[in-house]
Amino acid sequence: MTHEAEAAATDADAQAPRRSRDLLGVAYLATIGVVMVAWIGALIWAGVAVVSWLIF
Numbered sequence: 761m762t763h764e765a766e767a768a769a770t771d772a773d774a775q776a777p778r779r780s781r782d783l784l785g786v787a788y789l790a791t792i793g794v795v796m797v798a799w800i801g802a803l804i805w806a807g808v809a810v811v812s813w814l815i816f
């Protein structure tokens with residue numbers, strides 16, 4: 761194997777796991793975002809329900 765072929769194979773091996781780690785990171789961030797939006801929505805809903813219960 762020539763030096764260039766070995767370098768190309770090493771570069772290909774190094775890039776493959778990085779893509780999966782990047783996708784995993786994006787999936788984690790998306791999950792955190794969805795959970796945060798749901799949590800904030802639940803807090804707003806609970807606040808409206810309490811205020812509505814106090815007024816009526």
